Structures are given as C-alpha cells and as structure tokens.
Amino acid sequence: MSKSIHKPGFVLGDALDIPTFKVLKQDGTLYKGAQEPEFDKEMALKLYDDLVFIRVLDERMVGAQRQGRIPFYLASLGEEAASVGSAGALKPQDMIFAQYREQGALRHRGFSVDQFMDQCFSNERDLGKGRQMPIHYGSKELNYNTISSPLGTQIPQAAGYAYGQKLDGLDACTICYFGEGAASEGDFHAGLNMAAVLKCPTIFLCRNNGYAISTPSAEQFSGDGVASRGIGYGIATLRVDGNDLLAVYAATAAARAYALEHNAPVLIEAMSYRLGAHSTSDDPTGYRSKDEEAQWAKKDPILRYKHWLTNKGWWSDEQEKTLYAEHRANILAAMKAAEKRPVPTIDHLITDVYDEPTPHLRQQLKQLKAHMRKYPDQYPKTSGRLDA
Amino acid sequence: MSKSIHKPGFVLGDALDIPTFKVLKQDGTLYKGAQEPEFDKEMALKLYDDLVFIRVLDERMVGAQRQGRIPFYLASLGEEAASVGSAGALKPQDMIFAQYREQGALRHRGFSVDQFMDQCFSNERDLGKGRQMPIHYGSKELNYNTISSPLGTQIPQAAGYAYGQKLDGLDACTICYFGEGAASEGDFHAGLNMAAVLKCPTIFLCRNNGYAISTPSAEQFSGDGVASRGIGYGIATLRVDGNDLLAVYAATAAARAYALEHNAPVLIEAMSYRLGAHSTSDDPTGYRSKDEEAQWAKKDPILRYKHWLTNKGWWSDEQEKTLYAEHRANILAAMKAAEKRPVPTIDHLITDVYDEPTPHLRQQLKQLKAHMRKYPDQYPKTSGRLDA
Amino acid sequence: MSQMNLLQAINNALMTAMEKDDKVVCFGEDVGHFGGVFRATSHLQEKFGRARCFNTPLTEQGIIGFANGLASQGHKAIAEIQFGDYIFPAFDQIVNETAKFRYRSGNEFNVGGLTIRTPYGGGIRGGHYHSQSPEAYFAHTPGLKIVVPRNPHQAKGLLLASIRDDNPVIFFEPKRLYRAAVGDVPEEDYELPIGVAETVREGQDCTLLAWGAQMEVASKAAERAEKEGIDCEVIDLRSILPWDVDAVVASVKKTGRLVVTHEAPLTNGFGAEIAATVQEQAFLHLEAPVNRVCGLDVPYPLSHEAEYMPDETKVFEAIVATMNY
Amino acid sequence: MSQMNLLQAINNALMTAMEKDDKVVCFGEDVGHFGGVFRATSHLQEKFGRARCFNTPLTEQGIIGFANGLASQGHKAIAEIQFGDYIFPAFDQIVNETAKFRYRSGNEFNVGGLTIRTPYGGGIRGGHYHSQSPEAYFAHTPGLKIVVPRNPHQAKGLLLASIRDDNPVIFFEPKRLYRAAVGDVPEEDYELPIGVAETVREGQDCTLLAWGAQMEVASKAAERAEKEGIDCEVIDLRSILPWDVDAVVASVKKTGRLVVTHEAPLTNGFGAEIAATVQEQAFLHLEAPVNRVCGLDVPYPLSHEAEYMPDETKVFEAIVATMNY
C-alpha cells in the first residue's frame, strides 16, 4: 500500500515471473554458477539406491496389480527425484505429510521392503492393519504421517503439526507434499495462509507433474504455476526443476534452514512430469500424446543423477547391474512372503475406531462372530481365526 | 518458467508491491494526473443521495435494534463509497452477489425504503418471507442475489453465475463482494481459481476494512493484502482507495469493460475501514483504540465526495439539510409502517422448501395448525390467521 | 430398447438431456475430453462442445459453489463429484446453500436446476475413501432430493427426472454396478418418478427394503428365504428424500415385519429414519421389531470388507430372526 | 462452589485445563485477545500467552485441519467453531479425517487430543444460520464422540472430560443458555463421564428423552404432565455418541413409553436412531410408538421460530398422545 497511482491500471497475472532453480544438466554436468551439493559419497549413493529401489518397486507392483495380486497401485515414475531429493535434505525428526506419490521419501527414511509389501498386501503386519488401499503408508517411527486419500486435507494438518513442533521448541519442521491438482482444494488455501499467519515451520512442496489424472495443468489454473500463489500469502517461494535431484536437495535444505530460522513456511514448486499412468486404474492414452511423454522421458531424473555420479567416478555399470538385480530379488522375495501372510484377525475390524472399543462395538463384533461361525465359508480370510 | 537460476533463491512475500489507485483527495480536489469520472451531474447527485440514504438508514436501524424493535442490524458506516461507487459503474443487468455490508449497492439499484424495512422487520411483505435475519436482502427484479450468512459461499457461486451469463451471450457480468476476512475461506480460493480457468466475467470486489469482527487483518493474512493473491490466479488485479468514490467508480467501470472484453475475472481490493461496530452484537472497544477510529473518521468517504460535489458547484448546505431531513422522515415513516405489518402466514413455514410442498410437509403443517388451534396464545404472531 | 450397462445408461441419459435442452451443462473433475474416470460423460464434450461439458479444477466445494451459481442463473447444472467419499468438502455448499437457496430468498432465487451426480458404495476393494455410502448425511437436510437407481433402466429414467426436476437432486450411482448391471434400456426419452418406491417382489410374510446396489443383496436373500418357506415382499426405495412412506407402511401393515438394509454404518443411517417412522405408523401391525442390517459402526475397511458388508447371509438371517421373533 | 452461568463455566473449564496441562491450546475465530464473540475464551490469551490461545484466519476447514495436525503431533487442541451453523466447511476434515485418523493408520497416529467446541441451537432469533442443531450430521460417523451439556455444572465437568478424553470430541454448547442458565459450579477440577445419561427425574408412566437446551422444555412438559397425573421419567442423554442405550432402554422397559425431543428437523435427526434402537431393544415393552417431537422438516426459520420449535406444549401433547395410544 506504499505507492499510489491515479489512473486505473491492472496488475496482470504475469506480473511475477518466478524463475526455476536448476543445478544439473541432463548429461550430469552442472550449470554454470551452480554448486555441488553438501553431501558426501555415502549419501550420494544412498540417494541413488533410494531412486532405483523405488523405480524397481513401482515396476513390480504395477505388474502385481495387473496379475490381480493387489487391487491397486500408484507409481512415481519420472518423479522420483522430487521426493528422494527433498527427503534427503531433511532430518529424521522432521515430520512428513505426503500425498501418495512420495514413496521415495518413505524409502529414504528407512521403510523396509517388507513394510512396503505388508501394506500393499493388507496383511496382518501392515502398520495400518490392512484398512486402507495399497500405497497408503504411514509410520510413527519414521515420522511419516499415514497417507489419506482425500486430496489436500494434509495441507492445513501440516501447518498444525509444525505449530506443535514450534511450541515444543524442537529442532524439527514439517514437510507437506501435494500435487498441483490438490493445490486447487480449499484446504490448500487454508493451510498456506494459516502457516504464514501463525508462523509455522512448514515446507510445502508441490509436485507439479503437469496432470491431475486427465486434467492438464492448463485446465487447473491460469496463473504462473502454484509458486506464484505463495507470494500472495507472504510466503518465501522457490521453483525448482523437480527432475534435478541436486537442485531439489539444495532447495529443500535452504527451505529447512529458512523455516527454522524464521519460524515461517516455505513453498517449493517442483516441476516434473508423471511419466506413467495416474494409477493402475488409469490409461493416459485417452488424454495425452505419446510424443509429449517421449519428450519428458528424455529428462529422466534417475538417469540424470546417475550421469552425475558416474562423472564423479562414484558409479559404474557393474554396480548398476548389481543394484537393480538385488532390488528385484529382494522385492520379489518380499512380495511372495507378504502375499502369504493372513489379513489381520477380525477383532481389528473394531479396534482403533476409538482408543478402546466401545461396548456397542464389542456387541457388533460379537454378533458378527456368531454369524461368521454359522457361515465360515462366506468369510474365508478371517473365519479360521475367530478366537485368535 | 522462462528463466532459470542456479543458486537457490527465494522470491519473498513482498515481491509484489501493488499500488493503490486514488482520484480524490479528502478535500474534494483531484490528485495530479487523475481524471474526473464519466458520469454527469444527475448521476453524481444520485450517488450522493444513495450515500446519505444509507448513512441515515444505518443510524436509524442501529437505534431500532437498541430499542428492541429488530433483533439485529449491521451498518456500513465508513464504507459506503465502496458499494455505492462500484454499483454505480455497473449496468442493471449485472448480477450482484453481496456479503452483507453492501446495502449501498442495493439502494443504488432501487431497493425502496419500504423494502429495506419489510426485510428488517421480517413482515409479510419481505421478499424473503421473513425467513432470514435482518439485512439478508435479495431481489430478483434488481438482480441482487439474496444474501446468505455463511461467509465466502457466494464467491464460487458468482463465478458460476457469470459463466451462465457468458453462455447466454448476455452483455452482463457478475460482481461479487466480500470482506478481507471472508477471503480466508476455502471458497475464495475455489471461486477465484475457477473464474480464472473457466473464463468467467466476474468482478471480485474485496472490501478490506481492516477487521473481521475483532480480528485485525494482520492476523488474517501475511501477504500484501488480498490483491496480491489475484496475481497467483492469473487474474487482472487492482487496488483502490475504498473511501474514494470516484476511484472506486472508475476502477469498477474499467473492471467491467475488462471482464466483458476478455471474458475473464477481475479482482479489486478496496481499502477502507469499518468505522462502527461489526454489528449490533459487537462492541469494538474490546479490540481497537479510539485513536485508530478517529484517524479513519477523518477519511470519511461521504464527506470527501461531498467536498467534490461542492467544489463543482453541484451541492449546497441548503440541499444537504433538506436531503438528510427527507431521508430521516421517510425512513421513520417506513419503519412505523413496516413494524405494524404482520409476519407471513404460517403456511409459509413450508413453502419454498421445494418448488411445491411435499405431502410430508403438508402433513407436518396440518398437525402444527391443529396444535396451534389448541394453544393459540403460544403462537401470537400467526395463530390469528390460520385460515388466511 | 438396447442392452446397456449402468454407465452407458447414465451416459445415454446425459446425452438425451443435453440434446433436448441447451441449458444443460455438465462438469466436474476429468469429465471433459476424457469423459470422467468411469467414463460416464464420454463423448459429451465432443458432441456439445467445451462450453457445455468441461473439466473443473480439483475442488469439490468450488464445483458445487459454481454449480449453485450457474443453476441460480437459470442453467441446468449437472455437477459430478468423482467419488461419493469426496463430496464432504462440498458439504457446506450443499447443506447450507443448495438446500436453503429457495427458502431463504422466498423463491426470489433457487437452484432447482442443479443435479449432483456421484458414484457411491462398496464392494470394489476401495477401502475408506472409495466405498462410502453417504446418503444419510444428506437425508437430514430439507430442501434436497436424494435418488439412487439400482439398474440401467432406473438410472436413465431417474437421472432424466432428476435433471428436469425443479429441485436440487443428489443422484447416487452404485459404482459396483457400473459395468456389472446390464439390462434393457429404451433409446427414447423417459422419466421415472422421484419419491415413489417400487415393489420388485410381492410377498406376505416380511417386507425387505433397500436401494441401489443393496437391492441385489436383498433380492438374493429373499430367494434364499423362499426356499425356507418365507415369502418376502421386496421394495426398492429409489428415493431417499422424499421417501415413499405410504408404500413402505402399507407393505409392513400387510406383512407385519420389516428388514431394512444399507451399506452405510448402522448408527443414524437412513435405516434409522425408516425404522422410526414405521414403528410409529404401523405400530399395531408389527409382529417383530424393524430389523436393520447395515455396515458396522466403523470406517469402511479394506481387508475386512466382506465381514463389514450387510451381505446376503446377514440379511437372510435377519429375515429368519424377524420371522421367529 | 460458585454461581456461574454456562459461559463462565466453560471459561472456567478452559482455564482449568490450560493451567493443569501445558499441552492444551485454544484457537479459532476471534478467540484470542477478544475472548470470542460470546466471550467463552476471555482472559485465556492474557493468562497463557498468544502461543497457546490465538485468533485464526477465517476458515473453518483450516481451523479443523490445523487442529487435526496439532493433535496428531501430541497437543490437546481445542478448536472453536464460532457457530454450529458454520461447522460445515470443516465437514470433510471432521468426517473424513478426524474420525478416521486413528483407524486408518492402525493407531500409528491419532487425533485423540482434539476437542471441537461450538455453540448450537435456536431460540435466539437467529434465523437459518445462527440456530441450527447439527449433532445428527455427525452422529453417523464412527470415531467421533459428541457431547452436549445442559447446565453450567455439566458444562465444566463434561468439557474437562472431553478435553482429556483420548478421542476427538465435538462439544455442542447450547448458546440460548449461555447466560440464561446459572448454577453452582465447583471451583475445583472435576469430570463427568462421557457416554452416560443422567436421569433427572424418576417416573413410572412415560420416559422423556432430550439433551442440551431442550432439557428445559422436556422438564417443563413433565411438570405440566404431572398436573394431569402423568408421572414422567426425564433423561438427559448428555452424549450423543456413544449414547447410553442401556439407560434409555431400561427406563422404557419400566415406563413402556418414550417421547424424544430435539430442535433439529425430524427426518434423520438423532431421534430417529433412538426410536429405531428402542423399538428393537424394548419391543415387547412398548405400549405406544416412540414419539419424536422435533423441528419441522424445513430450514430453520426466523419469523416462524416459535411455531417451528418443539416447545413445552408440543412435548406435553406428545406425552398425552403416547399415554392415550
């Protein structure tokens, strides 16, 4: 409100032209003026391991869904660098609120191959007790808040979580991932504005992958991406090449430092592309061209990072082969094991609705069990273990 | 996404510094470079008449509420120019979606003193059939969509309405008023983004009057007002001095032209101050200083406009006295008459729930009437006219 | 007549409505070029243009807010909510706005032209958020109509009636039957009445009441009961609001017994309203309490879906229990 | 003991909770320095600082979303929704998130520390949007608890219990009684049990069931009935979820009759659940149908508020009708 004008003039939608932060070219060399990341070789290789693990996992699980072994899956093909790179720049005590395409961040935190499988196969070892569809991971131990399908709901939650961390005086912040589609939900607006006003150390990381199922981002918004909205909330904002792991890492490290120093949120928009289908329920040929996909396939984030590793002399073809082979073997073995484990016993139908099952719920369970005893064949997954 | 950078740098919340458009100084002279409005003397006097009518109305109705004659009232003291000036620049076929503090726009459209009174006294002549609290006006004839208390809900509605006008090929747009508090609702985000993407000729006019009940705008948002958000949606945006009727008029006229030419929304943020209490249920001494109020009282929009009229030789003290006296007399007379009119008959308890009362509702009404016949004293407002 | 599945019948109804009336407009997430995630809106954009069939940004509250405005302007707005589980961000726009638009304005304005379509229900291994049956959340709201078809023929006739009804209608589509339910559907334009139940099987011993996908379960349970010599009358409620009290009460007065079944949790589901009304209006005729066979009072589970669901055997057992009361 | 009105009792409970436990945090629209539009949070910011009692931006979905996050982090979040009528923008956060947080995560995370306070109910000339009683909208949602006090003593004891209960609770405050209900309230810390009804008057002929502000109406109707020689048992349900089925059924088994009354519209109100459950569990004891005395099935009206409301005479007539059935 500082300046005055005396003729009516509009500020137009393109008034902000937010640049994109890039470090690594596709050939694995650095842009001029760009800096190497702050991590060492061990970390560099760990990040690569995460990327490859996720790529192999996604491929195998999409296959498992096709074979009817799991009802649903959702891959992060082409976007692995955004979640792995950002998670890499965080501390273990930072809380993660994910949308659903951030398996890379979870893997980085240490979620085991068995844990991935147990969740996807809804078996009795799933931390979520088999209640949600595949890919709805969560782990208290790893500070990864359990994923929820309704889009955008985690955004104000992440602000509240970070507020609590601040109240507790912790050296910890919260990162909140979401897609550019989810950013159209009212909860996005509420969450970012509240985080700004209430000074919550929250990193909002928008994965702009060009599509929300079939809807291209041009039909999702008219502004300069999601980043330009951050300015409206008074939030420090940065756009980054989401296929550039080093840039995502550096951006997130800077965001973490800023958030904790200023007790304030940061918005990062990571530009990428969903190379695969939205989920196993989707077929993208109905809404985009093979050509477009091919253009983006050339920008593969894993390949780009591998080139960098190779240029540094940290990676060889030999290692590459072993790594893929190992992950494939582990994943297959874990899948077979997970598939055999039974679903949770029927008692867990009523646990966790409240801290303790109410008498009313106990009564419903009792009636259900009596019925199941009469019709055991009707409930093959659970009727064998009614008194377990 | 045009530019690239190679060091992580945030764009900060103050990146946009949207200027304020002003035409008239408080003494009624124009800023250098500012232009006279396009309207003639007749229009100028009509606008002044609207301003004064509303000021007198508000004063009397606040009094009536204190006397217990109506349950509630909400004044626009200090903000009259924003609604009168903007409505003045519209065409009668343009639809108005108001929040609740835009009685000036309604008056400008021709809502009669009796219509104001009938609504506030919930009598049988109220177009809304006595169903909503005072100040929830609406009129199909005047293209003023009936006010609804839940904040922000009218914002996406206005986008949808404008979309319909566009589909019908009308030379008409929709204006949507809301407060800077309401702009925190999720519906704001949804409405502005949809209007931008779906190219709806909607003028979003935010009255930023510094407060949402007790909450100052500094606890409402951290960005550069509401205007800075418009840019994020890719919406042409303008900030205007809301106490400057000529500037509001010119801004709205420009917005209307822009909206219809581009089939696109416009956002106007009108900076003003709520000089009175939030409503008759509120007492602002609990949350702001007399001093602050006094500063703003000096910027009275009606006085400023009057100075301009006087400078032009269009207004005299004589006329001033007559105008106030006339409005006072009319309002008092209308109040007395409205107060005497009965509430709608009890049949209207069930009309308009659906296009036709369902058999179920007819049955409920029948039972109610039987009960009322037995206990007529319990229902004094309606039991005398059960068979009307 | 053609053979259509439920999705095709819905698509056909939308085509018919849009062809006949320029004012009909369809929108929602992914409904444009792609034709919706279930393909209910296939080819509508192709045929009627982007202006009348289009994608919206991903915001349910915005979709319904926009739809309220568009309907109040005079268009027939058909808004899709991609899954019934995602209708809740729009709850305020539906319950506080849509439902009260006409009443609060004294009919100066109304959104009678609005129809909200949404897939609902379980049995597709969808877990918490792709399985809910939210009809009861809306049934407490005067001003709304709520309709649920059970087969392709109903889907077309009830959807056309909903679109043309001068009141806002929420149209819940049983997604488990989208491709599974196939039947004869007239090519021509027709409507089925809103607020009128359909007796699909006459019987003397016990009335069975359901709607949507649960009708299949009810009918199978009735067949099973028949084998045990129990003669069930099976009623499809079709509309939740307004609901056909007279038809249900008349049947219960005849049979003396009522079993209601729905997928949603028991507590305060729409079965509660039915039981409350029936015990009042048919008190002296009831030989046994109204028996509700519903989902358990838990969030919709994934791996225990079969156990949670009010299936054929549970409904059958309820019939037997009601007979033996 | 001190004399307090209902608002003071709530304020006192909040003070007590915040003093005893650093983890308790209060927020919502205008609840900070100003102390809330009804002044329920007066002096909390002064005493406990801005970090623990603060204004939020004007967004109910944000308030509850934020509260869910804060509670899942381990704080005891007390979120105020300024009027019950404005809780609907937060419906998704409450129904899809709050209620399912623990279940969906297998208790890896939960929001048991959350309490949502909101004024509800009519009788204050508030029209559509300052009068609603939305409890039934939430009663269909497993995972939530719902509590409604009727007087200052209950308000303090139930609010303290709600804040400390390890489950999310919606606490509906009868705003008509905020200043009107005055009574003795212990200064010290105490809790009243959630899920347990209170019999406020014993009787043999007919059970009367209500909660919150409607208890006053029920009690007066019982007095009126007494003059006609009808001996009513009056029960305050206190919790809607979980509700005390055993107490209600035991009473009905004794009296053989039940009249339930609530302000919300009849159809699918919580009275429906009560009637449905009672007719099932006390079928052979009922001498008359369960009688529901509720708001009409219309949006809450302003000028016809008296006619809409389930008042003393209506409840009394229902008692008589039930006795004479």
Ligand SMILES: Cc1ncc(C[n+]2csc(CCOP(=O)(O)OP(=O)(O)O)c2C)c(N)n1
């Ligand atoms: C509230 C809500 N509405 C709709 C959906 C259905 N849905 C699931 S994913 C999706 C698209 C999300 O796009 P985006 O946020 O861009 O994330 P991406 O899939 O591209 O990673 C939609 C519409 C949902 N899960 N929740």
Ligand SMILES: Cc1ncc(C[n+]2csc(CCOP(=O)(O)OP(=O)(O)O)c2C)c(N)n1
């Ligand atoms: C959804 C909703 N939440 C809360 C309220 C209560 N309320 C009424 S007015 C108001 C403040 C509005 O402030 P603003 O939008 O700035 O408008 P102003 O009163 O300043 O003109 C609040 C919180 C409401 N009416 N609707």
Ligand SMILES: [Mg+2]
């Ligand atoms: Mg996307």
Ligand SMILES: [Mg+2]
């Ligand atoms: Mg304001």
